[in-house]
Amino acid sequence: MSAITPLMPRQKVPSLSFPLVGGGTWSLSDQKPENFTMIVFFRGMHCPMCAKQLQDLESKIDDFAKRGVNVVAVSSDTEERALESKETWKLPNLDLGYGLSLEKAREWGLYISTSKGKTSTGHEEPALFSEPGLFIVRADGTLYYASVQTMPFARPHFAELLGALDFVIAKDYPARGEVVDHTNP
Template sequence: MPDFKERGIDVIAISMDSKERAEKSSNDWNIDGLTIGYDLPVETAKEWGGLYLSKAISDKEPDLFSEPAIFLIKPDKTLFFASIQTMPFARPKIADLIKSIDFVEDKHYPARGEA
């Protein structure tokens, strides 16, 4: 998370997982310093740009959960970037995201897709 902090970016992970499952993931994945929200309601997941919902295919998964997404929210609380996944793989790499943020800042590149 230091690459984000040095750019003044707060990183928050939010999940439909229970508190217990979120804490277990945080410990298992050794992600100290990351704020993790949990118990995201299904209705809110649907409101957030239509996060894709999946049903469990193994006993290691919750009965219903949202697939991964990344949102960059500007200080004025408007959406700048969204990557909403239908699968738990092929997500943007963090290094690529950092490079993109630097490009946007250096070039004053505007958000797109609002036409």
């Protein structure tokens, strides 16, 4: 696999599409949010931290919608594992995708891990899977915010993101971290 190249704020993000639990296909190019699309990449059904994160997100979906933010979560899990996650974790309103290729995960700058066997939930980790990431993309397809992690711990808190979005939307705050060459901004 190739080295990770971070996505840059204010630049177009890579294409992204995947099947959804329950049918249909989610595609970033089809999104027409009032303000943003938020994509939550999660490790998969084996991850208890993912369950907590997505349950928290489920409880705040309406809050994101009120701010003009479309929300989706996706992993490289199979359809069967994704369906089990949606049902077991009680995520009736969250669009949950599956089948994310590791190549696409890398294109988005995600880290890839190898299996360490069964987790505390009793589920086997896949042989390879992506670590968490959260991206907020403007309606024009450019990156606004990114959080990419090497570990399942200490993820962004959705309550804090909602507060930040209130400020960002009210003040038309620009994406930050856009400078590629600090010697020639």
